[in-house]
Amino acid sequence: MAVTDMPSGDEKPKVKLLNDPKFRSMIFQALLVVLLAWLVWSMIDNAATNLQKAGIASGFGFLSTASGFGLNFSPFLEYTSSSSFMQVYWVGLQNTLVLAVIGIFFATIIGFIMGIARLSNNWVISKIAYWYVEVMRNIPLLLQIFIWYKGVLATLPTSKNSIDLGALGFLNTKGLFAPQFIFGEGSGVMGWALLIAIAVTFVINGWAKKRQMATGERFPVFWTGLGLIIGLPILMYFIMGQPVTTEYPTSGNFGPRGGMRVIPEFIALILALSLYTAAFIAEIVRAGILAVNRGQTEASYALGLRPGQTLRLNIIPQAMRVIIPPLTSQYLNLAKNSSLAVAIAYPDLTAVFAGTALNQTGQAVEIIGMTMLTYLAISLVTSLFMNWYNAKNSLVER
Amino acid sequence: MSNTKNSISFVRAEMVPEMAPPINESGVLGWMRKNLFSSIPNTILTLLALYILYLIIPGMIQWVLTDAVWSGESRLACATIAQGGELPNDWKAACWPYVGAYLKLFIYGRYPDAELWRVNMVLIMFFVGLVPLLMPNVGFKRENLVFMLVIFPIASFVLLSGGNLDLNGFLLPDAIMGPSEFKFWVDFLILSLIICGVVWAYMNATDTDPKQAVTITAITMAVLAVILFVMSVDFGLEPVETDRWGGFVMTLVIAVTGIVAALPLGILLALGRRSDMPAVSLFSVIFIEFWRGVPLITVLFMSSVMLPLFLPDGVTFDKLLRALIGVALFSSAYMAEVVRGGMQAIPKGQYEGAMAVGLNYWQSMRMIILPQALKIVIPGIVNTFIGLFKDTTLVSIIGLLDFLGIINLSHSDSTWATPVQAMTSYVFCAFIFFLFCFGMSRYSIYMEDRLNTSHR
Known part of the structure; x- marks a missing residue:
């Protein structure tokens, strides 16, 4: 009868190896890996040959040599044309x-x-x-x-006829000449005050959440935090004897002087x-x-x-x-x-x-x-x- | 109790005629009350917004229309007295004759005048093929798609470049046969036979009837041969090098090629990312995340500077092709994520149903999952295309003269050099891009609505 032809539970059905999905996926993945490896290898090989032909030494040695060109914008880092x-x-x-x-x-x-x-x-x-x-x-x-850049800022007046923006400084084709803050002796304390204020705000936030969970009462975290973050540095500003001064640009014969120049780009x-x-x-x-x-x-x-x-x-x-x-x-x-x-x-x-x-x-x-x-x-x-x-x-x- | 009849005598026998709604609830006045002046803050906002519009709109209209110069032969038409022209010194508005004089260059780039009909043919074919494809009610979608994805690209290639592709052999060593077009076809035949043989052997080894698979393979190779033949045959068209292509046509070429190449690649990557095979899915994830994590401009730099290094000696790609490869790889990663989104939206029952009727992986993907998934993501594909279309402007940075590139180039012509020149050309360019992108995004919203209702 047909029943006897049915494979019993503990006998594995006879399948050709190539029809076994596991084996197939292994083969396929192996092929993919080989193909990719070959592609990468041939690319590296070609690049090496081409670079050798062009006489370019590969490697990161060039990073320590002097650049020899200047940059017109670097707000924080030091840079000269002799930098690496x-x-x-x-x-x-x-x-x-x-x-x-x-x-x-x-x-x-x-x-x-x-x-x-x-x-x-x-x-x-x-x-x-x-x-x-x-x-x-x-x-x-x-x-x-x-x-x-080219349609609006390039058509601004030349530096002689700068647009006066009042407290914001002067605007001309060479960019915005904005007031610059000069941080004098003791202004570091203000920075610390700001950091402390932020930290305290976080603590208050956690405490307020706990209190609300326990009692249902809300605490004005936002306003307290804002007061702290703005108030504490200002308090320090006066305590330290007003260390931060502002240098306003002034209009001269050859355009604005002083202040901070923000390039038009x-x-x-x-x-x-x-x-x-x-x-x-x-x-x-x-x-x-x-x-x-x-x-x-x-x-x-x-x-x-x-x-x-x-x-x-x-x-x-x-x-x-x-x-x-x-x-x-x-x-x-x-x-x-x-x-x-x-x-x-x-x-x-x-x-x-x-x-x-x-x-x-x-x-x-x-x-x-x-x-x-x-x-x-x-x-x-x-x-x-x-x-x-x-x-x-x-x-x-x- | 007997006088009940009298007590209800106040009931009217006929309806009171409808009264018109109160004047300040309907009509223009009501609408304004509701939408503009519903409260004091709202009124203040309305007045403020109207004031801002008053500051912007008239100035814009003056710049574009009323104050603009509409005719002229050279820069003198758009120059103020101080610049040697006749316009008042505080004049600042668009200089349209400059755009008119450059219009041909903006559209076709530096394509030779005598051959412009070829570009026009391509453009006509493009729109004739595209419009019915976008209209859901027009039939023959399959034929249309074949036209747009197979016939149109080949025809455009032949028309734009002149065809007559140089084919040399690639398989047999030079010692047996010198490189020639004939050798290419011999090599191609050998390659086809090898591939068919491998398919036959594989089918035999897995106890499947090899007849169907071998036939499909043979037909594919034959179609490929026809395509290559059409591209290599000499139609007598003047060859036009890609450095003469440019303008808006190049923008279209890059965007359309990018999306057509990205779609199949993206589908494969999406399948790969959802695959059970760890090597395949790892590769797909790395590939997709890499391209999505870097800016397109570095990709273009890479394809223009680094790609030539990776190629074997003697193989060179031209600048446009290198940019196209970069754009296609870049957008395929985005396309893969769009397609994957669609595949994830397909209920699991569809996958299980496909398995239950005995379809294998590729069959179930081809016949069950992908048709549904791709239909869902049509809006996503259109949005990717809009992004790609806008991003094609980046190729101007690597020195290709696309729409924006040719506009920047035109600024160096002293015939039209005035301070308003740059802004005029950019406004024109922005207007064209806005028309196309806005139109496409409207279409994608329309499709989204349509697809939404059909599923409810």
């Missing part, structure tokens, strides 16, 4: 990070304002926000950078990067707020919360959960897009290291590799941090 290529790298990285951090700061503010404005009951306001978003995100960023990049990214952030904020269920608002009202409290205690915390992950990727996009600085010769990592330094040394593999890995590291570290943050703050479900 390694210093060029650090200055480039510094300029990229400065650009990214300031860009993110403004993009967040503008983005949140536009995102909330988009949801406003006010027709004019929401239409303005709508068209802002649509226009900004549908025009290439590089074009926007050029518009600000930087202004153009900040404007373009923050306005462009803000359009994307606005959409994220809008989607985040819309994602909070209408019932949440109604429930808050039913509990007797006022509209302001509802927004602050109920809607925003829940919306943030939706907003944060895409917001992070926008921050990363901004950091990566800051590499477009190379188009208008702002000395960021791509421009000075992957551009000028590469042309000077010809070490294409090392320099491009270092540049790409740096951006990759920034991306990975940020997304790891955000994944951790996200996991900590996500809804705990059953």
Whole structure:
């Protein structure tokens, strides 16, 4: 009978080795690894031959030699034309990070304002926000950078006829001549005061949370913290005898003197990067707020919360959960897009290291590799941090 | 009790005619009350916004339309008195005759005048093929797709570059046969036979009927041969080197090639990332995360500076092709994530159902999972394309003369050099990009709505 032909439970069915899915996947993966290894090996081999032919010594020895070119922007690090290529790298990285951090700061503010404005009951306001978003995100960023740099900033008056912005300084084709803070003796204490104030705010925040859990009473953490963070350094400022002074630029015959010069490349990049990214952030904020269920608002009202409290205690915390992950990727996009600085010769990592330094040394593999890995590291570290943050703050479900 | 009839005599026998709604609740006035002046803060905001609009809008209209110069032969038409022209010294507005004079260059780049009909043919084919593809109600989607993904790229390649690809052998050593076009076909035939043989041997070894698989392989190789033949045959077209390509056409070429190359690569990477095989999924994850983690401009630098180093001696790519490779690899990583999103949205039951009816991995992907997943992610694909379309402007940094590159180049021409020149050309460029990108994003929203309703 047919029953006797059926394989019994403990006997393995006879399958050809090639039909065994496990064996097949092993073979396939082995083939893939071999193929990749061959590809990488042949690339390295070709590169070695080509470099030898071009007479370029490979290796990272060039990093310690003097660069021989100057840079027009380095807010924190020391740099002269006799600095090494390694210093060029650090200055480039510094300029990229400065650009990214300031860009993110403004993009967040503008983005949140536009995102909330988009949801406003006010027709004019929401239409303005709508068209802002649509226009900004549908025009290439590089074009926007050029518009600000060559279209707007390059047509400003020459330094003789600078535009006087009052307390902000002077604006002309050479950039913004802004007031500069000069930190004198004892200003370090103010910095410490600021750090202490931040630390104390965190402690108060923890204590307030515990107290609310225990008694239900709320403590105005925000206002206390703000008072501490602003108040303590100001208190120290007066105690230490006003160590910080401001140097205002003055208009001279040959243009503004003194103060701090912000180069036009930087202004153009900040404007373009923050306005462009803000359009994307606005959409994220809008989607985040819309994602909070209408019932949440109604429930808050039913509990007797006022509209302001509802927004602050109920809607925003829940919306943030939706907003944060895409917001992070926008921050990363901004950091990566800051590499477009190379188009208008702002000395960021791509421009000075992957551009000028590469042309000077010809070490294409090392320099491009270092540049790409740096951006990759920034991306990975940020997304790891955000994944951790996200996991900590996500809804705990059953 | 008997007078009940009288007590309800106040009930009306006929309806009261409807009254018009209160004047300040309906119509323009009501709408304004509700949407503009509902409260004091709202009124203040409205007035503030109107004031800002008053500051911006008239100035913009003056700049673009009323104050702008519309005709002229050279920079003198757009120059102020101080600059040697006739316009008042505080004049600042668009100089449109400059855009008019450069329009051909902006669209076609430096493509030879006598051959422009070829570019126009490509553009017409592109739009004729694309429009019905985008309209969900038009039939023949499969034929249309074949046209857009196979026939159109080959035809555009032949038309734009002139075809007549130089084919040399690649398999047999030179000692047996000197490099020639004939040798290429001999080599190709040998390669096809080897591949068919391997497929036949594999099918035999796994107890499957080899007939079908071998036929499919043979047909694929034959199609490939036809494609190569069409690309290599001499149609008598003047060859046009890629350094003469440029303008908006180059922007389109890069964007479309990028997306067409990225789609299959992206699908493979998405499948790889969701694969059970650790080596495959690890490779896919590293590949995807690497390209997503670096800025496109460094990728372009890499492909223009580093790629030539990695190639064996004697093999050279031209500048455009190198940029295209960079763009395709870069966007394939983004495409992979879009496709993966679609595949994750497919319920597990679909995978199990496919297995239950006895489909193998590739069959179930091809016939069950991917058709559904790709349909869901059409908006995502369009959005990736918008991003890619905007990012093509970056190739101007590595010296290709795309739309933005050629605009920047035109600024060095002294015939039209005025302070307003840069802004005029950028506004024109921004307007074109806005039209295309805004149109595409509208389309993606439309598709999203459509797909949404069909699933409910």
